[in-house]
Amino acid sequence: MKSVCCCKSLLIACFVLLGAWLLGACSQSPENGPSFVNIGEFSIKKLPENCTEIRDGAGRILVLVPRGQKPPKGYGKNRIIETPVRRVVAYSGFNIGILKVLGAIDTLVGVTHKRDYWTIDEVVKGMDSGRIAYIGETNGIDFEKLKTIEPDLVLTWDACAISMINELGIPGVITTTGEAMDLNTRMRFARFLALFFNREREADEYVAKVQNAIKSVKDSFLNSDFDKGPRPKVIWGDIYEKRVMVEPGNSWAAEMIELAGGDYLFDDISGAS
Numbered sequence: 486m487k488s489v490c491c492c493k494s495l496l497i498a499c500f501v502l503l504g505a506w507l508l509g510a511c512s513q514s515p516e517n518g519p520s521f522v523n524i525g526e527f528s529i530k531k532l533p534e535n536c537t538e539i540r541d542g543a544g545r546i547l548v549l550v551p552r553g554q555k556p557p558k559g560y561g562k563n564r565i566i567e568t569p570v571r572r573v574v575a576y577s578g579f580n581i582g583i584l585k586v587l588g589a590i591d592t593l594v595g596v597t598h599k600r601d602y603w604t605i606d607e608v609v610k611g612m613d614s615g616r617i618a619y620i621g622e623t624n625g626i627d628f629e630k631l632k633t634i635e636p637d638l639v640l641t642w643d644a645c646a647i648s649m650i651n652e653l654g655i656p657g658v659i660t661t662t663g664e665a666m667d668l669n670t671r672m673r674f675a676r677f678l679a680l681f682f683n684r685e686r687e688a689d690e691y692v693a694k695v696q697n698a699i700k701s702v703k704d705s706f707l708n709s710d711f712d713k714g715p716r717p718k719v720i721w722g723d724i725y726e727k728r729v730m731v732e733p734g735n736s737w738a739a740e741m742i743e744l745a746g747g748d749y750l751f752d753d754i755s756g757a758s
Contacts, residue, residue, distance in 0.1 A: 525670030526662040527677050532557060537680055542659040543644050549680055563651040566638055566658075569683040574631065575640040576623055580660055581605060583675050586691050589682040594634050595620045628653065638681060665736035665758035668744075672696065699744065706746045716748040732758060 522529045528540040536557055537549040547564045550556045556565045574595035575581050582605070584590040590607045599619055600612045611617030618634050621627040626646060631639070632653045639650050642661040650657040658681075666674065672695050679688035721738045722731030732738040734752035742749045 522676075524673045524677050525666055526664065527670075527674070529677065529680065539658075539677070539680065542642075542662040543647075545647075545659065547656065547658065563654070563656050566656045566681065568681055570637045570681045572634070572636045573638045573640060573681075574620060574634070574636045576642055577640065577660060578603075578605070580640050580678065581608060583678050584682075587675065587679055587682060587684040587687045589684055592682065593617055594636055595631065597621065597623045597626070631655070640678075661758070663757055665733050665756065667735060668699075668737040668740040671737035699741075703744045706744075716746060718750055719747040720750050 520531045526540075526542060526544070530538040532538055532548070534554065534557070535551050536554075539547050539549065541547065545564070546560075547566060548556060548560045549566050549568045552567045552569070569592075571592055572594045573584070573592050575584065575593060576597045581590065581593060581596070584593060585605065585607065590605075593608070593611065594616065595618045596603070596608060596612075597620060600609060603609050603612070608617060612619065618630060620630050620634075623643060626649075628649055631650070632655075636655055639646075639655055639657040640660050641647070641650070641657055642659065644659055647657045647659070660674075660678075672692050675688040675691050676685065679685045719742050720731055721742065722729055731751050731754075733754045733756040734749060735755045736758050738758075739749045739752055743752070
């Protein structure tokens with residue numbers, strides 16, 4: 486295999502893009518948006534009476550209904566989510582990062598992974614104060630604990646857990662898909678999560694800010710001496726005891742590396758992230 490290397494400039498660019506994802510902020514959105522939107526494999530469909538039908542990462546159809554309002558007919562009990570969500574449990578650090586930039590992290594009441602795992606200040610402080618509960622690792626959820634904290638919603642990547650979550654009378658949403666999210670989907674996913682918390686304006690401003698940051702980084706490399714030299718060869722993944730997992734070429738990570746001037750060694754591989 487070719488040797489793998491990465492220059493300092495490429496790493497800086499990647500961190501800038503990642504930082505933009507996790508630190509973007511809020512403010513204004515158009516009053517009238519399209520009635521149907523696809524965000525990768527997720528979808529949003531506006532319904533009468535301020536209700537919204539969504540399709541999650543597993544292709545499940547759910548409906549968002551303003552609090553106190555009668556839900557439309559045709560949706561099962563565990564497919565109805567009252568908005569704005571006031572108490573949420575989230576498996577993924579990425580989802581929690583989006584809650585932070587939307588200004589909705591104060592709704593978080595449960596997480597997987599113990600306190601030492603987390604670097605998000607609001608999560609650490611929330612766990613220290615007892616406001617945010619540890620519900621177990623992702624492969625061993627304490628469903629009794631989950632029930633006692635009474636969340637309005639669980640955001641999870643684990644489709645196998647949905648049936649048990651629903652048995653507790655809690656709606657669940659799958660936030661990952663069978664195919665890796667590309668860069669555009671990864672950014673716009675904030676608009677999907679924003680619907681649960683009535684934070685659409687914050688999401689629109691956040692997406693615009695990240696788009697501008699990415700364009701700025703891309704332009705800086707196209708106009709630099711770095712762009713004229715050989716492209717550094719890069720892989721992106723995780724090393725475990727018995728296996729190595731890498732991001733496929735159709736992922737946001739691979740696309741980000743290419744935009745930053747790198748040569749992603751697994752760009753010919755397609756699949757899940």
